[in-house]
């Protein structure tokens with residue numbers, strides 16, 4: 050059902066956890082639907098220096114979360130914004146058709162975290 | 178790695194003795210049971226013998242058994258053909274909210290065709306209460322169908338009482354006994370059901386065969402259209418090896434049932450208590466005592482079913498879940514929701530169903546690895562810290 | 563006594579290679595193909611492989627194959643579910659007078675439900691003529707179903723021409739190919755059929771399994787109500803070993819077809835001529851050349867089919883008849899009557915259908931004993947002196 054890469058990320062997820070005082074956080078999905086993804090990012094000089102996730106969901110949800118964190122670490126915000134559900138799924142050698150919405154969530158959570166960071170930056174500028 | 182199969186409600190291995198009984202019917206005694214020649218007649222005798230073995234397990238007589246391709250067909254035929262053959266009966270139907278789709282979807286099909294359908298609620302333990310059925314009966318109720326035991330949460334229904342209520346109201350009573358035939362003693366006379374569906378692969382018989390019990394005098398009809406097999410009630414060349422295997426499985430179940438029931442009850446009890454005691458935020462689903470022998474269904478908060486299954490599988494432990502979202506739908510099963518479980522809890526369901534080949538060591542192994550798996554997954558979950 | 567099985571149109575032995583492929587799926591790889599764990603996924607892969615084997619034999623793509631419990635179900639589903647899923651289509655249906663009951667009775671069922679049914683006559687050789695179909699087409703014709711080859715008399719229909727006529731008239735075309743799959747080359751694209759039914763046990767596969775080909779874009783529906791198996795088109799736990807056996811049988815048929823076809827044609831020819839030449843008052847039924855390889859159907863005047871079968875059986879020769887009155891009915895088959903054979907002649911029908919394991923010696927043996935049997939029975943008959 051799942052590619053070896055999916056199983057690898059599911060069994061040994063990278064970057065699980067929370068970041069203390071993150072630069073930005075994103076959370077998508079809800080428990081009623083059966084999947085929630087939370088992503089924290091740390092940003093320095095426009096670069097994502099650290100990223101962590103917590104996910105409630107199926108193997109695809111966990112694997113895509115793990116994969117997305119690996120894909121963005123060390124990338125610029127602009128590069129991170131290019132990541133789509135499609136690129137996450139491809140990086141995992143594909144997902145079963147019924148699981149495509151999980152990869153959707155991973156990219157969405159990342160973009161939500163970046164947006165959160167941007168908003169905070171904008172607020173800082175506004176205050177100063 | 179030893180394989181620990183704990184998914185016997187999904188399907189069972191064919192018993193080697195059953196398989197041995199089937200072997201001759203593939204390459205040697207392969208005749209068509211409708212043929213007049215020797216090979217045909219030998220196949221016919223084999224089918225007849227299997228019929229008497231199935232009848233004996235159910236407490237039925239041979240003429241009351243119709244072989245089908247499985248539980249789905251048996252249920253469909255019971256419900257749909259009974260109604261099309263008894264157009265003089267009323268057009269109100271009753272079933273329960275926790276039926277298998279083979280029953281529920283047959284009724285939904287009929288509802289679209291103009292029948293009035295009542296879907297009874299169940300208690301938090303998954304019981305259909307006879308009083309609730311009684312209140313739902315109408316003068317026009319033609320058919321009531323309540324499953325003997327539920328495949329997901331294992332709850333056993335008070336079939337005898339429910340059948341009595343249906344009969345008192347003038348309706349015919351069908352039960353989907355796919356999960357109980359071979360696991361619980363069954364006597365159709367004593368239960369007083371009019372129709373009962375069984376599936377071979379749930380009792381160590383082969384897949385692709387099952388039967389429908391139809392009480393003498395109840396006019397069901399054929400669901401397939403074609404040849405005159407099964408006295409016209411089931412057209413299509415008989416699956417002779419499959420039927421022989423099913424018959425043999427019935428014979429073995431009849432012999433081994435009491436011992437297996439006791440053993441699985443005991444082993445299931447230990448598994449259940451071990452899980453609930455060692456894993457916080459876990460709860461049993463289904464009835465605490467009125468449950469299928471060896472069936473343990475639980476929900477774990479903050480985690481999702483498929484993840485649990487795949488983690489268990491990596492230890493060689495094979496189980497199932499009412500909430501593995503493979504079908505593209507994110508909803509947990511209709512059964513868990515009908516029990517009143519909130520979505521977010523139903524999402525973390527796990528079903529372990531023991532069988533005759535499981536050992537106490539298998540139970541030990543699950544009790545050893547499951548707590549860590551749940552802890553691990555909870556460590557990744559944003560829902561708990 | 564060597565058994566001489568010449569009833570391959572009724573059923574075939576399972577090829578030992580097919581059986582070997584099935585064995586692991588009973589006791590070891592017994593998983594439910596819907597299960598997420600390793601055993602389930604292995605079963606799923608086996609089903610997928612079988613699907614590609616079946617698709618290859620038919621010249622179809624994998625998504626166009628739905629596994630069923632046999633030929634009866636495949637035919638029923640094609641006809642009945644197509645119509646219930648396309649209520650916008652007209653309500654006129656066409657079939658032929660020599661269809662198997664799995665087709666004919668499905669149509670008669672629909673006729674009772676308000677559909678208008680035309681049953682086409684056939685020529686004395688058993689052919690459905692495209693012009694006759696053309697004349698029967700109406701603007702409201704939704705579905706035409708003509709079998710590829712007849713099970714009793716072996717006549718092969720001009721399916722491509724018939725499908726073209728149906729399509730020109732805006733109707734969908736189904737063919738019951740239960741007797742031809744594995745015996746004649748089949749390419750659904752080239753035949754241009756929309757649906758096609760096959761049954762495993764006619765091509766050295768196990769009983770209780772078959773498939774329906776459904777051309778991409780043709781909206782059939784489920785005939786059973788229940789789980790989501792076969793993309794919802796065939797609810798019910800997959801008969802994994804049966805499907806594996808069917809797939810393997812398709813693979814072997816694909817490899818061996820040309821050689822078998824040639825061999826059976828030749829052997830059948832000799833058997834046919836031997837019988838007709840040595841037994842007076844005998845006649846071939848069905849088409850002289852457009853017939854199933856190895857299928858010899860004849861009628862002998864003044865004798866009755868069952869008697870011939872039992873006499874042959876006493877020599878170890880197993881055959882069948884379109885007029886063995888086992889069903890309690892004294893009528894010869896509807897096929898023989900549709901060919902215009904008088905009752906008294908149709909009563910003396912004999913069908914010998916050769917298979918891959920028959921030898922020239924088998925043919926010799928039949929040619930040796932059959933004339934005496936017929937003479938014997940005629941000696942008892944008041945119809946001849």
Ligand SMILES: Cc1ncc(COP(=O)(O)O)c(C=O)c1O
Nearest residue numbers: 247248249277328355376798799
């Ligand atoms: C309660 C119940 N009813 C019906 C069925 C359907 O039986 P089958 O899959 O053999 O068609 C099943 C199992 O799948 C079941 O558990």
Ligand SMILES: Cc1ncc(COP(=O)(O)O)c(C=O)c1O
Nearest residue numbers: 413414632633634662713740761
């Ligand atoms: C032409 C034809 N159609 C349909 C069937 C029915 O197939 P099955 O018996 O596998 O259901 C048969 C054989 O019995 C047949 O010969």
Ligand code: FES
Nearest residue numbers: 084106107151502
């Ligand atoms: S969380 Fe259910 S499909 Fe991924």
Ligand code: FES
Nearest residue numbers: 866887888891892
């Ligand atoms: S002649 Fe006796 S039943 Fe046909």
